[in-house]
Amino acid sequence: MGNITFIENDGTQHVVEIEDGKSLMEIAMANGVPGIDADCGGECACGTCHVIVEDKWISSTGSATDEELQMLDLTPERAPTSRLACQVNTSEQMDGLVVHLPEFQM
Amino acid sequence: MKITNLVAEKSAALVPMNLQIKAGHLVYKAKRKAGLIKEFPDFVEAPVPDVATLKLEDIDVSNPFLFKQNRWESYFKRLRDECPVHFQKNSPFGPFWSITRYEDIVYVDKHHDLFSAEPFIIIGQTPKELAMEMFIAMDPPKHDVQRQAVQGVVAPKNLKEMEGLIRSRTQDVLDSLPLDKPFDWVEDVSIELTARMLATLLDFPYEQRHKLVYWSDLAGGGAEMTGGSTDSDELFKGIADMAKDFSSLWRDKAAITAAGEERGFDLISLLQSSEATKDLISRPMEFLGNLILLIVGGNDTTRNSMSGGILALNQFPDEFVKLKNDPSQIPNMVSEIIRWQTPLAYMRRIAKEDVELGGQIIKKGDKVVMWYASGNRDERAIEEPDQFKIDRKSARNHLSFGFGVHRCMGNRLAELQLRILWEELLARFDKIEVIGEPERVQSNFVKGYSKMMVKLSAKQ
Ligand code: HEM
Ligand code: FES
Numbered sequence: 261m262g263n264i265t266f267i268e269n270d271g272t273q274h275v276v277e278i279e280d281g282k283s284l285m286e287i288a289m290a291n292g293v294p295g296i297d298a299d300c301g302g303e304c305a306c307g308t309c310h311v312i313v314e315d316k317w318i319s320s321t322g323s324a325t326d327e328e329l330q331m332l333d334l335t336p337e338r339a340p341t342s343r344l345a346c347q348v349n350t351s352e353q354m355d356g357l358v359v360h361l362p363e364f365q366m
Numbered sequence: 367m368k369i370t371n372l373v374a375e376k377s378a379a380l381v382p383m384n385l386q387i388k389a390g391h392l393v394y395k396a397k398r399k400a401g402l403i404k405e406f407p408d409f410v411e412a413p414v415p416d417v418a419t420l421k422l423e424d425i426d427v428s429n430p431f432l433f434k435q436n437r438w439e440s441y442f443k444r445l446r447d448e449c450p451v452h453f454q455k456n457s458p459f460g461p462f463w464s465i466t467r468y469e470d471i472v473y474v475d476k477h478h479d480l481f482s483a484e485p486f487i488i489i490g491q492t493p494k495e496l497a498m499e500m501f502i503a504m505d506p507p508k509h510d511v512q513r514q515a516v517q518g519v520v521a522p523k524n525l526k527e528m529e530g531l532i533r534s535r536t537q538d539v540l541d542s543l544p545l546d547k548p549f550d551w552v553e554d555v556s557i558e559l560t561a562r563m564l565a566t567l568l569d570f571p572y573e574q575r576h577k578l579v580y581w582s583d584l585a586g587g588g589a590e591m592t593g594g595s596t597d598s599d600e601l602f603k604g605i606a607d608m609a610k611d612f613s614s615l616w617r618d619k620a621a622i623t624a625a626g627e628e629r630g631f632d633l634i635s636l637l638q639s640s641e642a643t644k645d646l647i648s649r650p651m652e653f654l655g656n657l658i659l660l661i662v663g664g665n666d667t668t669r670n671s672m673s674g675g676i677l678a679l680n681q682f683p684d685e686f687v688k689l690k691n692d693p694s695q696i697p698n699m700v701s702e703i704i705r706w707q708t709p710l711a712y713m714r715r716i717a718k719e720d721v722e723l724g725g726q727i728i729k730k731g732d733k734v735v736m737w738y739a740s741g742n743r744d745e746r747a748i749e750e751p752d753q754f755k756i757d758r759k760s761a762r763n764h765l766s767f768g769f770g771v772h773r774c775m776g777n778r779l780a781e782l783q784l785r786i787l788w789e790e791l792l793a794r795f796d797k798i799e800v801i802g803e804p805e806r807v808q809s810n811f812v813k814g815y816s817k818m819m820v821k822l823s824a825k826q
Contacts, residue, residue, distance in 0.1 A: 305769035364522030
């Protein structure tokens with residue numbers, strides 16, 4: 261089983277196990293990673309599961325879709341590698357993935 | 367010398383705004399006199415019938431007394447169960463679709479490509495002469511540009527700065543309340559606190575803060591808009607007044623910045639510092655629209671959540687005991703209050719093309735109303751939805767703030783205000799007792815209270 265690391269804005273790290281086929285948001289929620297609200301429950305409609313993918317990993321997660329960008333545009337912390345965690349499906353190939361949490365969710 | 371010139375020039379450009387509204391009012395009155403405007407009849411209150419006695423096609427949830435008489439739950443339950451995408455042909459506001467299940471509401475709210483928020487988000491309409499431009503009623507891309515210009519004022523970072531101020535103002539209000547003696551919670555707490563908040567956000571003269579409440583109540587309350595009882599002449603006068611006050615606020619702020627002082631972090635200063643909105647004053651309907659949007663958006667909604675929470679804990683007294691034993695539940699309870707109350711009952715859209723939903727064909731051009739108040743009680747999405755539970759799991763998954771690009775811009779501010787209110791209430795009072803039945807607002811849009819008598823007992 262591979263791991264994913266979530267890094268909070270203050271530097272706190274949370275290493276969690278990948279569950280194949282689950283979204284990054286679901287994994288974070290299941291493991292109690294703070295700082296992800298997921299108010300819409302994964303519908304790409306609230307923007308409160310914002311994460312910033314480390315540059316070198318963006319090719320394996322892929323970039324934000326147009327639908328995500330609509331929501332991400334609403335946050336001042338948006339970065340070039342921003343994603344909505346509910347829209348990133350995880351797989352074993354993402355072993356070692358590092359994502360950062362913004363200071364605030366919208 | 368230069369500065370004064372600049373200011374004089376600016377004010378010359380500004381004169382027209384409130385006059386423009388006044389002129390609009392004259393046109394409106396003339397048209398009305400000539401019979402060109404069909405006077406929208408005032409609603410006359412009658413007892414709302416038991417929904418079980420009605421045929422499906424006769425159910426009209428635009429009735430502004432449904433909330434006032436607290437009969438709405440059974441109406442929406444019947445629609446959710448028997449006809450979740452429901453067409454009402456003959457309402458006083460014309461034909462409209464009602465979307466009543468959680469999942470369908472998320473679908474509609476998300477798909478701005480299929481459902482337009484233009485030109486209004488209420489079931490009815492405002493007089494043409496008062497048609498403000500607000501981004502809540504604009505589609506992308508115009509919506510996005512306008513929202514980005516102002517959202518900094520309620521961004522979490524700014525709120526963190528404001529928390530101390532909000533808390534001290536809340537403490538002042540609570541410390542002045544009588545003990546062991548009934549008073550009107552709506553007037554003395556909910557309205558007072560939201561007025562203080564708005565005055566802070568706008569940097570509006572503090573002693574005149576009740577004007578903000580008055581204007582906001584006017585703007586949301588006409589019969590032809592939401593079934594309310596605001597008179598249209600009063601509405602025109604109020605908006606003209608507001609135009610005057612806000613133009614001079616804008617002018618003052620511009621003059622201060624021109625004189626080299628540092629710009630504040632209030633809404634007007636933010637508008638003046640953004641490329642997209644720095645000339646907003648020259649577009650009066652947009653200028654007023656943005657301000658009204660913030661005032662209305664931040665007024666009734668938080669106010670009625672402040673009252674609704676008190677009522678909920680009185681109807682579910684065990685939850686109050688739980689809360690006192692574990693105040694760390696406050697943030698979760700705040701979400702639960704906002705769900706349970708659903709201060710704005712719906713948002714309205716217009717179908718941009720034919721859309722099939724719930725087995726029905728919604729035709730291009732049809733009005734579509736997303737009933738958040740119903741979706742938040744949908745047993746398909748929420749367990750025991752009529753129960754108020756401060757420790758509800760996934761309490762944040764509610765519809766009250768909407769979803770998609772229009773998702774409430776002030777949601778964090780609203781949560782912050784409510785959290786602080788409850789922290790300060792628990793620190794002071796042992797019992798918060800609602801006396802008698804509260805009075806509810808006449809509207810199909812604002813789900814709230816006009817009066818709620820409350821008696822407080824101090825903490826020992
Ligand atoms: C409990 C309190 C509140 C509730 C229930 C509420 C509810 C809503 C809803 C339902 C929408 C439309 C969502 C949609 O169409 O999908 C909305 C939008 C909006 N709200 Fe709130 N609101 C609250 C507090 C506030 C506050 C405190 C402010 C500002 C100070 C505010 C400002 C706005 C603005 C500017 C919009 C338009 C956003 C857009 O169109 O992009 N709201 N709100
Ligand atoms: S959970 Fe709402 S956008 Fe991801």
